[in-house]
Amino acid sequence: MNTSTNIIWHDSEVTKQERQARNSHKSVVIWFTGLSGSGKSTISVALEKALYEQHIHSYRLDGDNVRHGLNSNLGFSPEDRKENIRRIGEVGKLMVDAGIVTMTAFISPYRKDRNYARSILEEKEFIEVYTKCSLNECESRDPKGLYKKARAGEIKEFTGINAPYEAPAHPEIVIDTEKQTVDEAVGAIISYLKNNLYI
Ligand SMILES: Nc1ncnc2c1ncn2[C@@H]1O[C@H](COP(=O)(O)OS(=O)(=O)O)[C@@H](OP(=O)(O)O)[C@H]1O
Numbered sequence: 768m769n770t771s772t773n774i775i776w777h778d779s780e781v782t783k784q785e786r787q788a789r790n791s792h793k794s795v796v797i798w799f800t801g802l803s804g805s806g807k808s809t810i811s812v813a814l815e816k817a818l819y820e821q822h823i824h825s826y827r828l829d830g831d832n833v834r835h836g837l838n839s840n841l842g843f844s845p846e847d848r849k850e851n852i853r854r855i856g857e858v859g860k861l862m863v864d865a866g867i868v869t870m871t872a873f874i875s876p877y878r879k880d881r882n883y884a885r886s887i888l889e890e891k892e893f894i895e896v897y898t899k900c901s902l903n904e905c906e907s908r909d910p911k912g913l914y915k916k917a918r919a920g921e922i923k924e925f926t927g928i929n930a931p932y933e934a935p936a937h938p939e940i941v942i943d944t945e946k947q948t949v950d951e952a953v954g955a956i957i958s959y960l961k962n963n964l965y966i
């Protein structure tokens with residue numbers, strides 16, 4: 768619900784299309800979703816580096832990082848996760864307007880919340896990338912030791928253990944991180960961007 772009143776939109780004199788033309792590439796949100804430990808951060812970091820090396824204006828928003836600042840007042844209840852994703856969707860939209868290829872790496876476990884983020888962008892401005900990985904494998908990777916803590920009852924509402932993860936029904940890209948290497952994942956996403964004339 769919008770509680771701000773008496774607010775009037777003020778247009779820029781530089782359009783998104785003009786920024787994209789100057790950058791010689793489209794702007795888009797590449798929305799990673801998947802369990803903790805499924806590879807969202809690892810792949811988005813590698814993708815960001817590869818895009819940077821190809822002179823693509825890009826930027827990465829990562830759950831752990833954004834929760835240190837912009838979203839530091841949010842926890843992991845369904846309501847807080849919804850607000851987390853709503854804000855990231857809005858930031859993603861601003862970055863697309865600024866002409867930037869934006870990667871977001873959030874668990875974003877609820878389909879409805881991801882679809883909301885998609886809905887505020889124009890068609891083709893949201894590419895959902897599902898980092899598919901079994902809970903078993905994520906738990907054995909446990910890069911931050913959080914699954915161990917969750918199993919020991921030290922973290923409430925941990926995704927996959929005692930909070931749900933709803934896999935995307937129709938993601939644009941699926942990366943099976945139990946089968947594809949990080950380089951293969953980056954290659955697959957860059958091919959998608961090239962084949963669909965984003966870059
Ligand atoms: N309860 C609980 N459930 C899931 N994850 C937890 C939790 N508590 C802390 N963490 C750590 O926070 C990271 C997930 O934050 P996100 O902003 O991506 O989560 S969400 O999209 O709002 O669901 C997640 O990072 P990733 O491992 O990179 O996914 C964890 O490091």
Ligand SMILES: Nc1ncnc2c1ncn2[C@@H]1O[C@H](COP(=O)(O)OP(=O)(O)O)[C@@H](O)[C@H]1O
Binds near residue numbers: 802804810908945
């Ligand atoms: N094919 C792969 N793709 C991505 N990460 C992988 C892969 N194989 C192993 N890993 C490892 O799995 C872990 C994934 O952790 P991370 O990227 O932080 O996941 P997330 O951001 O989804 O929580 C890292 O330790 C990474 O080195």
